[in-house]
Each structure stands twice: as structure tokens, then as C-alpha cells.
Amino acid sequence: MTAHSTPRPSRRERPSKPALTRDGIIETAVALMGAEGLRRVTMRRLAQELDTGPASLYVYVRNTAELHAAVLDELLGAVDLSPATASGDWRDRLVRVLTSYTRVLFEHPGLARSALVARPSGDRYLDLLDALLSLLSEGGVPADRAAWAVDLLLQFATATAAEHAAGEKDPADAEGEWAALARALRGASATRHPHVAALGTELLSGPGEARLNWGFHVLINGIPHTPRPGATGAEATGSADWTEPP
Amino acid sequence: MTAHSTPRPSRRERPSKPALTRDGIIETAVALMGAEGLRRVTMRRLAQELDTGPASLYVYVRNTAELHAAVLDELLGAVDLSPATASGDWRDRLVRVLTSYTRVLFEHPGLARSALVARPSGDRYLDLLDALLSLLSEGGVPADRAAWAVDLLLQFATATAAEHAAGEKDPADAEGEWAALARALRGASATRHPHVAALGTELLSGPGEARLNWGFHVLINGIPHTPRPGATGAEATGSADWTEPP
DNA sequence: ACCTGAACACCGTTCAAGT
DNA sequence: ACCTGAACACCGTTCAAGT
Numbered sequence: 111m112t113a114h115s116t117p118r119p120s121r122r123e124r125p126s127k128p129a130l131t132r133d134g135i136i137e138t139a140v141a142l143m144g145a146e147g148l149r150r151v152t153m154r155r156l157a158q159e160l161d162t163g164p165a166s167l168y169v170y171v172r173n174t175a176e177l178h179a180a181v182l183d184e185l186l187g188a189v190d191l192s193p194a195t196a197s198g199d200w201r202d203r204l205v206r207v208l209t210s211y212t213r214v215l216f217e218h219p220g221l222a223r224s225a226l227v228a229r230p231s232g233d234r235y236l237d238l239l240d241a242l243l244s245l246l247s248e249g250g251v252p253a254d255r256a257a258w259a260v261d262l263l264l265q266f267a268t269a270t271a272a273e274h275a276a277g278e279k280d281p282a283d284a285e286g287e288w289a290a291l292a293r294a295l296r297g298a299s300a301t302r303h304p305h306v307a308a309l310g311t312e313l314l315s316g317p318g319e320a321r322l323n324w325g326f327h328v329l330i331n332g333i334p335h336t337p338r339p340g341a342t343g344a345e346a347t348g349s350a351d352w353t354e355p356p
Numbered sequence: 357m358t359a360h361s362t363p364r365p366s367r368r369e370r371p372s373k374p375a376l377t378r379d380g381i382i383e384t385a386v387a388l389m390g391a392e393g394l395r396r397v398t399m400r401r402l403a404q405e406l407d408t409g410p411a412s413l414y415v416y417v418r419n420t421a422e423l424h425a426a427v428l429d430e431l432l433g434a435v436d437l438s439p440a441t442a443s444g445d446w447r448d449r450l451v452r453v454l455t456s457y458t459r460v461l462f463e464h465p466g467l468a469r470s471a472l473v474a475r476p477s478g479d480r481y482l483d484l485l486d487a488l489l490s491l492l493s494e495g496g497v498p499a500d501r502a503a504w505a506v507d508l509l510l511q512f513a514t515a516t517a518a519e520h521a522a523g524e525k526d527p528a529d530a531e532g533e534w535a536a537l538a539r540a541l542r543g544a545s546a547t548r549h550p551h552v553a554a555l556g557t558e559l560l561s562g563p564g565e566a567r568l569n570w571g572f573h574v575l576i577n578g579i580p581h582t583p584r585p586g587a588t589g590a591e592a593t594g595s596a597d598w599t600e601p602p
Numbered sequence: 603a604c605c606t607g608a609a610c611a612c613c614g615t616t617c618a619a620g621t
Numbered sequence: 622a623c624c625t626g627a628a629c630a631c632c633g634t635t636c637a638a639g640t
Contacts (some may be wrong), residue, residue: 130605153633163606167633174633175533223473227521228533231540236549239559243551257558262512262571269515275473287421287474294477301480306490312503313485320585325508332578339566376624399614409625420614450618606639613632620625 129161132170143181147222151181175228182221188214194241200249205326207241208267211288212322215248223269225236238264251333259333266329270322288314376406378416382426383560389427394466397427413544421474429478434460440487446495451572454513458568468517484510497579505579512575514559516568534560 138159143151155176157164171177190210193203215222229235239260246256295313298306306313384405396407399420403410417423436456439449475481485506491535492502541559544552552559 146378152631154631160528162609164633165606165608168634169605175535179533196400226472227469228516229537231533231537232437233548236540236544236552240544240551242514243555247551253555254558257555257561258567258570259574261558261567262440262574265519266508266512269472269511269518273511282381287425287477290422291475291477294482298482298486302479303486305486305493306482307505309489311507312500315503316584318553321504321507324582324584326502328505328508328578328582330578331581332574332576335577335581336570336574338562338570398612400612409627410614411625411627415624416614603639604640607637608630608635608637610635611633614630616627616629618627 130162130166133179135167135170136177136184139177139181140184143221144216148178148181148218151178153177172347175224178221178224179228179230180232182225183234184231185214185218185221186230186232186234186238186321189234189238189239190260192235194244200245201327201330204242204245204249204263204330205323207238207245208263208326209322212271213266215268216274219271219273219275222268223275225268226265241339246333249334252337255333255336255338258338259329262333263326263329266325267322270318270325283302302313376408376412377414378426380531381406381413381416382430384422385423385427386430389464389467392426394464399423402580420510421470424467424470425474425476426478428471429476429480431460431467432457432476432478432480432484433466435480435484437483437487438488446491447573450488450491450495450509450576451569453484453491454509455568456518457484458513460514461514462520463518465517465521468514469521471514472511472518493577495580498583501579501582501584504584505575508579509572509575512571514566516564516571 135156139151139156142159143158153164153167156177157167159179160166165175171180189207191207193206195211196203215225242260242263243256246259247253251259292311292314295306295309295311298310300307381402385397385402388402390403392401399410399413401424403413406412413423417426435453437453439452442449462469488506488509489502492505493499497505520574538557538560541552541555541557544556
């Protein structure tokens with residue numbers, strides 16, 4: 111029996127226990143999230159899964175926020191970036207990539223919440239940034255503006271997914287919140303809140319997908335019309351010119 | 357001594373202990389947040405402040421999310437809505453109201469985080485909605501579009517404030533996250549991530565205020581150019597026309 | 603040098619049992 | 622009817638002490 115054929119000595123209780131490395135920890139975290147949801151991906155529960163104490167994880171991961179960011183970066187591998195190199199209108203393809211990103215986050219809204227605060231910075235995230243920047247560049251968006259635009263687009267997608275984090279655990283809670291807002295809107299006083307009263311629950315209307323799509327298009331239509339302040343020396347006397355012909 | 361001049365009997369330990377009512381609880385929560393920050397506004401800590409057990413609070417408040425939403429609504433009283441009824445370009449005045457809203461949230465980014473998931477639905481929030489809707493109406497934005505636009509504008513402002521929730525406790529954490537992303541961007545491979553590499557930390561550049569302002573203007577410029585799908589019978593064969601002349 | 607048991611200082615929420 | 626003590630089932634993070 112040669113060395114290469116020797117199965118590595120398995121630990122007593124779990125033959126396939128992953129090695130305690132950063133990658134192993136994150137891999138286990140992803141699996142745990144798939145099995146039990148993000149809210150079970152805690153330092154303690156994860157340590158338990160790895161047959162160790164929570165303190166051990168702090169050797170490889172700074173804190174819970176960093177752990178979640180790493181998990182998200184892993185998940186970002188599922189985003190479809192192929193439209194970036196396909197043919198067709200750049201705007202449509204931009205929306206396709208962003209929609210794919212949003213769909214991935216919708217699966218784990220809690221992760222979207224974390225992403226707003228602790229952004230991922232791994233390879234998958236850079237892949238996504240690069241794809242979006244290449245589409246904006248193709249669309250003739252100046253580089254300085256694209257740098258800000260990519261943030262704006264991702265922030266909108268992320269925030270939209272994060273909104274669904276309500277009642278990830280208990281759907282009754284989410285319903286309660288929604289119902290409270292709907293009640294408030296329906297009951298709006300025509301004298302104190304005339305515009306709200308006139309619209310009523312129209313303010314909450316429409317399928318989420320249509321609103322998401324509309325939002326993407328508002329941004330994509332607005333970006334070419336909105337130069338960065340001072341970009342071409344227009345800031346002058348304090349109040350920049352915030353519009354520009356297409 | 358008549359009844360109206362009789363001071364109400366004070367409880368032994370805290371003469372000015374607020375009554376245990378919903379309003380009293382929320383008032384105390386606001387004070388506690390001012391004194392110790394949002395992360396101390398927990399059911400347990402709040403109960404302690406009110407000299408009772410946490411279970412008592414559940415008679416008046418459904419859960420922690422609802423508590424935070426109520427606190428936020430209270431805070432929204434500080435938003436300056438006066439530009440809504442002032443004179444001048446409606447776009448500028450819209451930005452002024454939104455900037456005031458964002459400034460209030462910046463003081464308590466954790467609350468902005470909650471707001472993305474559990475929106476407030478109190479009077480202050482309706483006041484804000486109505487002010488924004490009146491400005492959009494003044495700008496000639498069709499009502500159905502304004503209903504979605506107001507959401508989009510507030511979501512952007514809220515998400516921007518929420519991003520600052522990183523390191524609300526320990527500034528070192530926030531620095532760590534930011535540094536990690538900056539390192540990743542600077543170290544981007546020119547072959548795998550050419551666009552990211554070309555921009556580098558330009559992606560993180562600029563004062564937050566300028567980016568916020570730019571974002572508002574992108575939205576405000578995009579909204580008049582982007583009809584809601586099917587609004588005027590244009591949806592036809594599945595792919596709506598997502599642009600419109602100003 | 604590397605790792606971790608045990609502790610510190612907390613959480614949200616529920617419910618049986620009191621008044 | 623209204624309220625709550627006590628319990629249940631957890632948290633993140635640190636650090637002294639082990640190997």
C-alpha cells in the first residue's frame with residue numbers, strides 16, 4: 111500500500127469532517143445555510159457543526175459580519191454573467207445580469223441585509239463588478255460615472271432583496287408589518303395626507319418583479335443624463351448642473 | 357386642596373417613571389436610544405428601564421422589529437418638510453427633503469437597517485410620504501409613477517444610511533471591511549478584472565454626500581423618462597418600451 | 603505556536619401561574 | 622382580565638490556560 115493510496119486517517123466520529131481552514135469553515139457555512147437558513151449560520155452553531163468550540167473560528171474569521179460576507183461571495187458564483195459578453199442592447203443585458211444577481215439574493219434575503227453593511231470583496235464579487243462595468247462602458251457611460259453607477263445599481267438590487275428579509279423566520283411577522291402599513295395607507299386622512307389618501311394602496315401595488323424592473327430602468331435612464339459634479343469643470347459657483355442632454 | 361392640584365402618587369423608586377402604555381414605552385425607547393445607542397434598545401434593557409420584566413412589553417409591542425419601527429417614526433418628526441411648500445425648482449426642493457431624511461437616519465444607521473425590512477407606518481412617515489408625493493405631482497410626474505417613485509427615492513436614502521451601520525459599535529470593524537474591499541480593488545487582476553483594475557479605488561472615491569446627491573439626481577432625472585409598464589397600454593408583446601421622451 | 607474550554611455578558615420570546 | 626417571574630433556547634466574543 112503506497113502513500114498516495116492511504117486514506118487520510120479519519121477522525122473518530124465524523125469521517126468526512128472538513129479540515130479546520132478558512133475555506134473549510136466557509137464551505138461548511140454555505141452548506142449549513144442551505145440546510146437550515148442563514149439565521150442558523152452563527153459562530154456557535156457553525157462551531158458545533160465542525161466539532162469544535164466557537165473560539166476556534168476566530169482564528170480564521172474576524173467576526174460574524176465577515177463570515178456572512180464570505181458566504182455571500184461564495185453564493186455570487188451562481189449569478190449569470192453571460193449577458194455581459196452576449197449581443198444585443200447593452201441596457202437589456204445590464205438588466206439581465208442585475209436581475210440574476212437579485213434572484214440569487216432573494217433566496218437569502220438575510221444575506222442581502224448583511225451585504226448592505228459588510229460588502230463582499232471576494233473574486234465572485236469582482237467578477238460581477240467587472241461585468242457591470244464592461245456593460246456600462248459599452249453603453250458609453252464615462253468611467254468616473256460608471257464607478258458610481260455600479261454602486262447605485264447594486265445597492266438598489268441589494269436593498270430590494272433585503273426588504274424581503276421580513277418574516278424570513280415567521281411569515282406572520284411580515285404579514286403584520288405589511289398589514290400595518292396597508293391599514294395606515296388606507297386610513298390616511300384626506301386633509302392631513304391628501305396625496306397619500308388619493309393613491310391609497312396603489313403605493314404598495316404591483317408585482318415586485320415589475321417594480322424591480324422599473325427601478326433598474328429608472329437608474330439606467332437617469333445615469334446618462336446625470337454627470338458627476340465637477341467632472342467637466344461645471345461645478346463653478348456651488349450649485350452644479352445636474353442634468354445633461356443624452 | 358382640590359383634585360386637579362393633587363400630584364399623582366409617585367411610585368416609590370422613580371417619581372417620574374413613565375406609565376406602562378405603548379406611548380410611554382416608545383418614549384422611553386427613544387430616550388434610551390439617545391443615551392446609549394440603538395443596540396441597547398432591546399426588550400430586556402428597555403424593560404429594565406421601565407422597572408418591569410421583558411414579558412410585560414409584549415402586551416404593547418408585537419416584537420423588536422415593531423418597536424424599532426415605532427422609534428423611527430418618532431424620529432421622523434425631525435425631518436424638515438418645509439421645502440415641500442416653499443418656492444423654487446421642484447427637483448431642488450425634493451432633494452432638500454430627501455437629504456434631511458437621510459441626515460436624520462445617518463444619526464442612527466441601525467434604525468435605517470431596520471427600516472428597510474420593517475417600514476414605519478406612523479403619522480410622521482405619512483407626513484413624509486405626502487410631502488414627497490406633492491413635490492412629484494408638482495413636477496408633473498403621473499400619479500401611478502409617483503407611487504412607485506416615492507418608494508424608490510426613500511429606499512435609496514434609507515439604504516445609503518444603512519450602509520453606515522457598519523462599525524456603529526466598534527469602528528475598527530468598519531475599517532476592516534472597508535480596507536478589505538479597498539485591498540481587493542487595488543489588487544484586481546488586469547486580466548481577470550480589467551475594468552475594475554482600470555478604475556481601482558476610484559470605485560470607492562468621493563465624499564459620501566456627493567454620491568448621495570448624485571444618486572438623488574440620477575433617480576429624479578430617470579423618473580420622468582421611465583413610464584410604468586403597461587401604464588398607457590404599451591406593454592403589448594411582452595417587452596415594454598422602457599423609455600419615453602421627457 | 604496554535605488552539606480552545608469555559609466564562610462573561612448579554613439576547614428574544616413564551617407561558618404557567620399569580621393578583 | 623391583566624400582568625409578569627422564571628424559564629427556554631439561544632447569541633458574540635474574549636482570554637487564560639492548555640498542548
